[in-house]
Amino acid sequence: MDELTRDEPNLQIFPIIGMGGIGKTTLARSTFVNPYVVHFFEKRIWLRISQEYSIREILVGLLNDGKDQESNETLAELGERLYKSLCHQRYLIVMDDVWSTRASDDLKLFFPNNRNGSQVILTTRLSSVAVSLGSHNPYLVNFLDDAKSWNLLCQKVFAQEVCPHPELEEIENVNSLANLGSDDYCLKILSLSYNNLPIHLKPCFLYFGVFLEDHDIFVSELMKLWVVEGFIKPTTNKSLEEVAEDYLNDLIGRNLILVQTRRLNGKANICTIHGLLRDLCLREFEKEHFIHVPKVQYTSFSKVADDRCLGCCHATTLQVRNLTKVLSHVVSQSAALASLPVYCAYRNMTANLVRIRSAPVKYSDKEFLHPTRLRCLCVLSFTDLKFVSPSMIHVLWNLQILDLDAVGREIVLPYEIWEMPQLRNIRVYSAPLPDPRVSQDCTILENLQKLSFIKNLQFSEEILERIPNLKKLRICYVGDMEWSYYGFHMLACFLQLKSLYIYNVNFSLENITFPVSLKKLTLSSCKIPWEDMTILCSLLPNLEELELYENAFKGNEWNQVEGEFPRLKILLIFESDLLSWRLENIHFPILETLVLRRMHLLEEIPSGIGDIPTLQLIELRDCRDSVVNSAKRILEEQQSLGNESLQLDVL
Missing domain, CATH: 3.40.50.300 (P-loop containing nucleotide triphosphate hydrolases)
Known part of the structure; x- marks a missing residue:
């Protein structure tokens, strides 16, 4: 008013x-x-x-x-x-x-x-x-939290903020109450939003019904599943992942999906769906016969007494007709992952699995079914994961996501992954890529977009030729090899690369080239001298995000020079021995977010930070009091000048 x-x-x-x-x-x-x-x-x-x-x-x-x-x-x-x-x-x-x-x-x-x-x-x-x-x-108009909702209810029912009858406090599920009645009034209201969706967004929205109620959904995982399910329509100028992000933002903009947390760049990180909207999804499932959701939505694979069996699945999951994701918790160390079956512990029901499109694969003295319709394979193991060669993993010709984690144990990938052209995302925790020259197949993995947590990646012409469209790369290095051994001078040949993460390699920036397409760079434990930051800037004219972890740069002093990082929007420094930092607003002309965490030695934030006209947020976590006080002075000065857009977040 x-x-x-x-x-x-x-x-x-x-x-x-x-x-x-x-x-x-x-x-x-x-x-x-x-x-x-x-x-x-x-x-x-x-x-x-x-x-x-x-x-x-x-x-x-x-x-x-x-x-x-x-x-x-x-x-x-x-x-x-x-x-x-x-x-x-x-x-x-x-x-x-x-x-x-x-x-x-x-x-x-x-x-x-x-x-x-x-x-x-x-x-x-x-x-x-x-x-x-x-x-x-x-x-x-936002949702009320639990406390405000309870107070409102008590005010309306009892004309006070507390319930005078404790026995009334245990109530039914709100969703079930909201949908009581012959006309399901709430769902009818929400159905208007669903009916208003363009046809390409309807399956993406309905897919939220497969997640458990009140479940936090990681956006990166959601978009990968949308892609492998075939929900995303390809466009000329964008990858499927970029189109999926547009779809999600559209659903968020329609207030059908709630954003729980955002990344530093403002993009959604974790989202969720309101319980009533999830009920709407489940109702539309039945109408459209969209997805059959079994009563047991989580298939658990674990090692059983018989070492010849890779796993067991509950009989209730046999109703699943289009298996797209298998999650394996523990895999026998001696097992050949290439023969990974959908195996039922109830032997007399094994024939029912024929409903899954599959090919028979011999394993030991048994014949099991090999799910060739799999598009996403995730394995979490507490033992070594060693693929037997020659491997039959390439029989999974629809596989788009391969996610392997041996929880600190050894992973050995087969060379046959170079024969799987549908792969879009490979995430293996600290495992080297097999040498592509071993494979007799010359398939180019044109669809491969992300390669994460690869160990000791050595850049070579063969590697670059086989994965030309890579957009996100995360590498970790262990051992004592010289950095020059890994061929970092070839990095610039990844012409589509937008995000790069490098962990634990002490290299010189003088002999490295980066692709001009790079928008985000994350370095950790690289111990590069702070004075070499100028070199890094000259190599990355289009960089928008720079994240530095655990002494990515070493030394006590960082004196910036004019012209550094003209397009940088986000700067994060986590755990550094930096004492003194000097800059002026011309050094980061369009910086929007500055994040400092565990900066126990830094004396203060440069006052020039406050003069950057685009700065919106200074976030401090576990920093010295002098750093916090300098940030408060910057905030007070900007507020006195009428700048109300700058925010300070201290923890």
């Missing part, structure tokens, strides 16, 4: 956004009928906009205080009459439940800007509509 009635003469559009059913209309209505607002505005009109709206019906409604009446006038005549009726009055118009920018665009011409404080409120589930139409910052 304060925003609506303050001394702002120009016509403004106030968007109220949030999930369907969260209370946007209730908030707008309570404001609309408030006596002060009623007194302030000479004319008030409430109009509900449907998904399939008629501009004629809207204009007639606006002219008749929201009532539907017959009219023979043309659209132009109706619009002109509305404009004139509003022209000399201070008016408030509420457009409730707007689903597209088109509805408001069609009407804005008829809303005169009288410069007398007239206002328009619109409620919408779509953030894109709010941003496109709103001339005022959107008001986001």
Whole structure:
């Protein structure tokens, strides 16, 4: 009400956004009928906009205080009459439940800007509509936390903030209560959001139903699964992973998916789905026959007494028809992973697994089924993982994600992974890549986008030729080999590489070249002299994120020079022996986020940081008091200059 009635003469559009059913209309209505607002505005009109709206019906409604009446006038005549009726009055118009920018665009011409404080409120589930139409910052209707929800309930029921009858505190599941009744009122409201989705987003949204209720969903894992399920439509200029990110942002913008945490670059890191929306997904599962969800959603593979068996699965999981992911917890050390079967502990039910598209593979004196439809294979083992050569892993010709973790034990990959052209993501914890020259197959892994936690990767022409489109690379080095042995001068040949992580190699920057495409660089335990930072900058003109962990650079002093990192937006330094740091605002001209963690020796943050006009956040974790105090001085100085955008986060 304060925003609506303050001394702002120009016509403004106030968007109220949030999930369907969260209370946007209730908030707008309570404001609309408030006596002060009623007194302030000479004319008030409430109009509900449907998904399939008629501009004629809207204009007639606006002219008749929201009532539907017959009219023979043309659209132009109706619009002109509305404009004139509003022209000399201070008016408030509420457009409730707007689903597209088109509805408001069609009407804005008829809303005169009288410069007398007239206002328009619109409620919408779509953030894109709010941003496109709103001339005022959107008001986001958020969820109440548990404490506020409980207090509200007690106030409404008992007229006090505590429950006088403790035996009443144990209540049923809220979702089940919300859906009681013959018409399932809540789900009907939410179904409008689902029905409004474009066809390519519907399977992506429904896929959230396979996750457990209240489950935190890592965005990187979700998008990988979308890709392997075939939900993502390829485009010319973007990878499937980039398109998947666009899809997720669209669902977030429609307030169907909730963001729990974000990365330093602002991208969603962990998301979740509201319980009622998950119920909607499950209901649509049944209607569309989209995915068969077994009662046991988690298939556990573990070592059994018979060492000839790689694992066992519960009989209830035999109903799964399109197996796309197998999670193995413990694998026998002597087992050939190439023969990994979907094996049922109930021998007489093994035949039922024929429903999985499979090929027979001999293992010991038994014949098991080999799931060739697998697209994602994740193995977590507490013993060594050594593939037997020659391996049959390439029989998994649909495999797109290979994720192996032996929890500190040895992993040996077979050379046959060079014969799997569908692979998009290989993540193996501290295992070397096999030499591609051993393979007789000359397949190029054109789809491979990510290669993570590879040990002692040696760059060679053969490696570069086989994975030309790599975009994300994470390498860890162990042993005493000279850094020159690994061929870092070949790095620039990865023309598509955007993100690079290097751990534990003491190299010289003078003989290294980086691809100009690189946007993010993470270095850990590399012990590069701080004075070589200038060299690094000259090699990375397009770098946007720089993360330095555990003495990535060594020395006590960092004196920056003009021109360093002209495009850097995020700088993170974690655990360094740095004492003194000197810079001016020209060194990081567009820096947005500075994060310092466990900087126990650093004396203070350079005051010039505060003069960077784009800086939005300084985050400090486990730093000296003098560092915290210097950050507070920077914040106070900026606030005194009218800069309210800078935030300080200290823990």
